[in-house]
Amino acid sequence: MQYKNLGRSGLKVSQLSFGAWVTFGNQLDVKEAKSLLQCCRDSGVNFFDNAEVYANGRAEEIMGQAIRELGWKRSDIVVSTKIFWGGQGPNDKGLSRKHIVEGTKASLKRLDMDYVDVIYCHRPDISTPIEETVRAMNYVIDKGWAFYWGTSEWSAQQITEAWGIAERLDLVGPIVEQPEYNMLSRHKVESEYLPLYTNYGVGLTTWSPLASGVLTGKYSKGNIPPDSRFALENYKNLASRSLVDDVLKKVNGLKPIADELGVPMAQLAIAWCANNPNVSSVITGATKESQVRLKK
Structure with a gap:
């Protein structure tokens, strides 16, 4: 496993990382999470990503309990979470100072940790001034609840303003x-964000390298494996948007390349993302240890 600096910071993250989206709390319990996380560590992964919204907070609880039971040394790993969707109340979502502070404290409680290494603004909040968000994120850092902060799916203009x-x-x-x-x-990574890399040293932790599994080649028109993400009730709409003729044609065009290189489609797709010099870490998901070993 190679380790890269997170942007221009001194923090080292594994080039491949593990994210709890979809799996923890929806597909995996604590026992299964422990074996999967340990398999990741055995492969050299040190960076683990979460969010307050994943499985309505259950993903953070599972990850925190699993790490605690595994007995890992906290300084050996990098843990991140994301703040935006924290509940149904008018102040339980968004990037107000109130929700950032309360949401961060709630996430730390679920994770059973004193701090996270990185905390993200999970989406931009057009109803909150960016200055309020910047000040609140710095408050979180000053309190020692996080070491670094970042954004997720913000525009280049919004990041520049921040x-x-x-x-x-x-x-x-x-x-x-x-x-x-x-x-x-x-588009965003290769065009829109270009000025951010040189002007501010912004690094990337990218998600969905397999396009929710489409780039593994396991899906075809009308064929959704029963143990796959698209078989979950919550993701059937995503499946209908993703498994269209144009996309499947592109995926089929990649198969000869993977065959020529002698690698699975998934490995080709992940390596392609990791090869971008502006990508600090590629966040992967898995439900089985065999999938993690594939990504070593």
Whole structure:
């Protein structure tokens, strides 16, 4: 496993990381999570990603309990979570100072940790001034609840504004952005964000390298394996949007390349993302140990 700096920071993250989205709390319990997380560590993974919204907070509870029971040394791993969707109340979501502070404290309680290494603004909040969000994220860092902060699916303009505010107020700016990035979704990473890498040293922790499994080649028109993500009730709409003729044609076009290289489609797709020099870590998901071993 190779380790890269998270953007221009001194934090080292494994080039491949593990994310709890979909799996923890929906497909896996604590016992299964423990074996999967240990398999990740055995493969050199040190970076584990979560969010307050994943399985309505249950994903954080499972990850925290699993790490505690595994007896890992906290300084050996990098843990991140994301704040935006924390509940149904008017102040339980968004990036107000109130929700950032309360949401962070609630996430730490679920994780049973004193701090996370990285905390993200899970989406932009057009109803909250960016200055309020920047100040609140710096408060979280000053309290020692997180070491770094970042964004997820923000526009280049919004990230630039956040950095302008941080520099004007002598505060810490967002060191990392977490966008979707794969062979089928490239514009933000390869075009829109280009000025951010040189101007602010923003790194990327990208998600969905397999386009929710589409780039594994396991899906075809009308064929959804029963143990796959698209078989879950909550993801049937995503399946109908993803498994269209144009997309499946592109995936089929990649199969000869993978065959020529002698690697599975999934390995080709993940390696392609990791090869981008602006990507600090590719966040992967898995439900089986065999999938983790494939990604070593």
